[in-house]
Amino acid sequence: MSDPIEIGESNAQFLAAWSHISRCLPGHRIEHADGVSVVLSGTSMVMLNAATLSSPASDLADLERRVRSAAELARTGGVPWLFALSDSWSPRGDAGAAAALLAGLGFQPVVSLMGMVAETLTPPRREIAGLELRRVADAETRAAIADLNSIAYALPLPVGRASIAHEALWNDRAFGRIGYVGDQPVCCAVTFLVEGIRYVGFVATAAEHRRKGYAEAVMRSCLDDALRATGAERTVLHATELGQPVYEGMGYHAVTRFTFYAPPPQA
Template identity: 35%
Template sequence: MSTDEVLESNVQFHKAWEFFARSCPKGEVIRSPEVLIAACNVPWSIMNIAFQPASGGTEAALGHALDEAAHYFTPRQRAWMFAISWDWLTPEVRERAAAVCAGRGLTLAMESIGMVTERLAPPTRSLPALDLRFITDAEGSRHVADIHAAAYGAPVDTARQSMAIPAMFQGECRGYLGYEKGQYVASAAVVKQGDVAYVAYVATRPEFRSKGYAEALIRQALKDAQRLWGLERTGLHATLSGYPVYLRLGYREATRFGLYAPGSPGR
């Protein structure tokens, strides 16, 4: 893996979550030499993430970053995650990282794969014609939340409190919803990050999967990013289930992250 793309993927992850945090009424971004915290301060842990601020560092430094994150989130009674970039750790610290987390009550909640491409591959199948709508108001952002609740098995109320925030889809973030016969079936968004179009909020309701809806939205979003911002290079962070889809779209793996959470994995 390219060192430059490892750095780029980390920076994209940081910038995206900082943008989301700053879009939330109670959101907060804290940068220090020890830790980066991008907290929307909402119920869903995936929207409250602490990060390594830089590569390298000792086992003690990793432990201190985890402690600083816990010190921030625990009094606020917010579910949260700590994202560990495996390629930013030395081999010695990487070997010990899971144990360092476990010693603080943190378990692996999910994995994320940083991916990048200079341009998308041509479609390998006919994509569906969707009624495409931009997310511009509270109703649209609620639909995004509902899609994600269904896609990830989260309570609808948790998802709505965490994602039904219209400001997340304004400024340099364009949100998209796909409707079929009046039903909202999939969502996607693209965020302008310097010279990169960052793809986020991709999800499809389970009963509508494998029909190409998400791919159709992603392709439209990136077409717009090129037209409006002149951006063709694009990055994202995929779940394990989404990884094969993005490979088919022409993305390649840049690096991997482990997201550790207190107590039960996930939410």
């Protein structure tokens, strides 16, 4: 059974990380009301526009009330959005009952992420040859990290460039790295300092370069950058199913699963 403190931390880091990213983008909107938080980036990058609970739901009636409240707040933002729910914050931890309720309200699951944490990382498992790691520091590298993520999640390149590549996101709390093979960007990751914790996001590897250890190498590089700059040891992330085994090998452990639901058309 997961530690309730770590479950709370994973939920808090999710909200804080999404809020940090959104606040850096023009047109953002962040609201907290009625037991829900709505974080809209002002862009069409749907994964950056999320509504979520600000505390565990007490029962299904409470969850339904808060989901309806979240939809009311989010639908006026004019951008695509998703409702994110931690299994552990479902009423009595019953993710199945929560999913059934959301389905009845017209919400459809589209992706799940596993909240993970590590106090310290394990040593690297292998040496990586032929990969040059460059800091995200200019328009070219910002475009590269946006494009790699857009391709990985089947999104139009302009959507990624309008959000992930926005210059305002790359402040002194963002430590990004791009991995190059020759002159071709093939992998990327960024570590943000979020409430004193190293939060990892925007991890992506080009399909033809997966299973070579590149994701781990680029992650460790940006985590090391953040550690040197801030001294923060603890690190949190929210992993796709594809990435979870990589992160487990680095010393992260699973805490709680988040399911992202697309709202019904009228919401």
